[in-house]
Amino acid sequence: MSAHHKKVSDIDEKTIEINKSTLWAKLPMIGAALAVVGFLVGFFAPGPGGVFAEDEHLWHAKQWTAYLNAFMFALSLGFGGLIFVIIQHLVRANWSIVVRRLAENAMFTLPFVALAGLPLLIGDTGQAVFEWMHVEEMVHDPMLQAKAAYLNKSAFGARYGLFLGLWGILSLLFWKWSRDQDKAKTTEAADALSYKQRFLAPIALIAFAMSMTFGAFDFMMSLDPHWFSTIFGVYYFAGIALTFHAFLVIVCFFLQRSGMLKGVVTPEHYHDLGKFMFGFTVFWTYIGFSQYFLIWYANIPEETGWFQYRAHGQWLSLSLLLIFGRFILPFFLLLRRGWKRNPNYLVWMAFFVVGMQFVDMFWLIQPPFAHHAASAAAKAGSPEVAEYFHTSITLTGADVGFFIGFTGLFLALFGWSLTTSKLVAIKDPRLEESLNHENF
Amino acid sequence: MAKSKKGSKTKKFGLLAEYDSAAAIFHACEKVRDAGYKRWDSYTPFPVHNLDKAMGIKPSVLPWIVFACGMTGAASGMLLQWWSATIAYPLIIAGKPLFSFQAFVPVTFELGILFSAFGAVFGMLGLNKLPQYYHPLFNIARFARATDDRFFIAIEASDPKYDLDKTRKLLEGTDAVAVEEVDD
Numbered sequence: 001m002s003a004h005h006k007k008v009s010d011i012d013e014k015t016i017e018i019n020k021s022t023l024w025a026k027l028p029m030i031g032a033a034l035a036v037v038g039f040l041v042g043f044f045a046p047g048p049g050g051v052f053a054e055d056e057h058l059w060h061a062k063q064w065t066a067y068l069n070a071f072m073f074a075l076s077l078g079f080g081g082l083i084f085v086i087i088q089h090l091v092r093a094n095w096s097i098v099v100r101r102l103a104e105n106a107m108f109t110l111p112f113v114a115l116a117g118l119p120l121l122i123g124d125t126g127q128a129v130f131e132w133m134h135v136e137e138m139v140h141d142p143m144l145q146a147k148a149a150y151l152n153k154s155a156f157g158a159r160y161g162l163f164l165g166l167w168g169i170l171s172l173l174f175w176k177w178s179r180d181q182d183k184a185k186t187t188e189a190a191d192a193l194s195y196k197q198r199f200l201a202p203i204a205l206i207a208f209a210m211s212m213t214f215g216a217f218d219f220m221m222s223l224d225p226h227w228f229s230t231i232f233g234v235y236y237f238a239g240i241a242l243t244f245h246a247f248l249v250i251v252c253f254f255l256q257r258s259g260m261l262k263g264v265v266t267p268e269h270y271h272d273l274g275k276f277m278f279g280f281t282v283f284w285t286y287i288g289f290s291q292y293f294l295i296w297y298a299n300i301p302e303e304t305g306w307f308q309y310r311a312h313g314q315w316l317s318l319s320l321l322l323i324f325g326r327f328i329l330p331f332f333l334l335l336r337r338g339w340k341r342n343p344n345y346l347v348w349m350a351f352f353v354v355g356m357q358f359v360d361m362f363w364l365i366q367p368p369f370a371h372h373a374a375s376a377a378a379k380a381g382s383p384e385v386a387e388y389f390h391t392s393i394t395l396t397g398a399d400v401g402f403f404i405g406f407t408g409l410f411l412a413l414f415g416w417s418l419t420t421s422k423l424v425a426i427k428d429p430r431l432e433e434s435l436n437h438e439n440f
Numbered sequence: 441m442a443k444s445k446k447g448s449k450t451k452k453f454g455l456l457a458e459y460d461s462a463a464a465i466f467h468a469c470e471k472v473r474d475a476g477y478k479r480w481d482s483y484t485p486f487p488v489h490n491l492d493k494a495m496g497i498k499p500s501v502l503p504w505i506v507f508a509c510g511m512t513g514a515a516s517g518m519l520l521q522w523w524s525a526t527i528a529y530p531l532i533i534a535g536k537p538l539f540s541f542q543a544f545v546p547v548t549f550e551l552g553i554l555f556s557a558f559g560a561v562f563g564m565l566g567l568n569k570l571p572q573y574y575h576p577l578f579n580i581a582r583f584a585r586a587t588d589d590r591f592f593i594a595i596e597a598s599d600p601k602y603d604l605d606k607t608r609k610l611l612e613g614t615d616a617v618a619v620e621e622v623d624d
Contacts, residue, residue: 438490
């Protein structure tokens with residue numbers, strides 16, 4: 001009916017390959033450079049002095065907390081790619097085919113970024129952040145003893161190995177099958193590869209849900225081993241899904257600014273990505289509030305503690321920033337149809353959403369460090385230090401360094417995958433439907 | 441007026457044109473839109489994608505109604521609970537403050553949703569002027585096929601650009617299968 005029906009053969013070859021003269025072609029190198037600089041800064045930047053200068057272990061703990069913080073942020077983009085690809089195959093979505101390859105490139109980073117969890121198993125680095133890895137803590141704590149069957153270093157390592165295997169297999173299978181499809185000679189061969197991916201999707205969904213949830217338990221929830229929340233994995237997932245749709249908006253926007261994907265990704269696709277950003281904003285709030293609400297209502301000390309140490313001084317400001325920046329602002333700023341269809345506007349919201357994901361990870365991971373530091377200081381008889389950690393956020397070179405490092409690592413892997421294949425799954429049997437997708 | 445064959449005693453609703461395909465009505469709508477008519481509508485047995493663009497229909501104000509209703513619902517939900525918990529029946533429950541907004545969020549949320557849904561349904565009915573017990577088009581026997589396999593455009597006589605001969609000529613020039621005048 002519409003004025004112009006696009007065909008796959010109409011797509012200009014140049015528009016779906018990385019233009020060698022743009023910065024995109026150098027993205028792997030730029031990412032690698034950022035990673036090297038970032039990790040050097042993260043590991044070797046001097047501490048902020050004061051208490052940290054006096055206590056080497058404390059600085060060590062802060063460094064690895066910052067490491068874990070940035071690690072979980074970079075990992076959420078890889079997770080986002082994987083779950084996006086799984087869901088699009090599972091529901092046999094048409095609209096998303098033109099952006100699915102970009103998601104596959106992000107998905108490719110997952111197993112490699114996940115390898116960065118390895119140092120937490122080597123030597124005493126794990127002890128720096130995970131209270132339950134300390135034997136002397138455990139013998140005095142009946143709660144930790146009761147959880148020892150799950151929370152011990154070998155079980156943690158075994159689960160981590162299992163996650164690595166699962167994430168590697170799933171990501172690389174989808175990634176490879178999709179790339180193989182580009183080389184398919186016949187439509188039957190292309191169909192078969194689409195079918196294979198669709199067949200794997202439901203199995204992958206269950207594997208993803210379990211491994212992502214327990215991964216979130218192990219790497220983030222166990223930072224405060226006394227506390228538990230069965231909705232924690234869903235909370236992390238809500239952030240992942242929200243962030244990933246925003247990430248796709250950013251990638252599409254800047255690829256188009258460099259002259260690629262012209263006429264392939266249209267305002268219709270931005271509209272859908274924007275709708276998902278809005279939807280997952282509400283979903284994140286729903287999950288985040290559900291977690292808070294039950295704990296607030298029941299008012300049991302072992303559960304409320306987790307929120308208690310996020311409700312003082314600067315930590316309270318951070319919690320409020322999360323409520324405003326992750327719910328109230330984006331809720332109203334993503335409401336109108338016209339805004340979501342305007343890439344120039346939506347890309348700003350997308351940057352904001354991705355930025356808030358880092359803040360969310362900071363909010364999940366850094367307070368336990370400060371809480372433990374405050375308790376240790378109180379026990380050692382220095383109430384001023386305890387008060388400092390109780391009310392203040394410590395932002396150090398390590399936080400900045402690891403953020404740059406992990407972002408760089410992600411970009412290097414993403415960029416490599418991006419530059420070594422077409423930007424669109426050109427042989428997908430339903431690509432034409434996606435090209436002509438419209439929101440009625 | 442004098443040209444009307446049967447004498448113009450009865451008031452006229454307008455002109456009805458019939459089409460036998462979605463493509464035909466789509467292009468006809470574009471022509472009627474470009475001719476500058478404002479008070480007219482199309483009737484199809486199934487949704488024809490993008491027909492709203494072909495007709496030049498502006499985006500509905502319904503989202504604003506829904507938004508206003510949703511905000512009103514959320515605000516009234518919170519106010520109702522604030523009033524009943526702190527003024528009407530100030531009871532301390534579980535040792536929590538009288539105004540424990542956390543406990544009020546679910547009802548606030550639900551009322552926001554409920555009012556939005558009301559706004560969407562009743563706003564849609566209102567904007568469409570529904571329910572309507574009488575419509576002049578039902579006087580036309582052939583119009584019954586609008587729910588089956590025929591497509592119709594009706595231009596109302598109250599349109600400022602309406603002129604029986606010119607409008608009839610316009611509709612006849614759009615591949616209409618039939619054009620006829622409708623009594624009000």
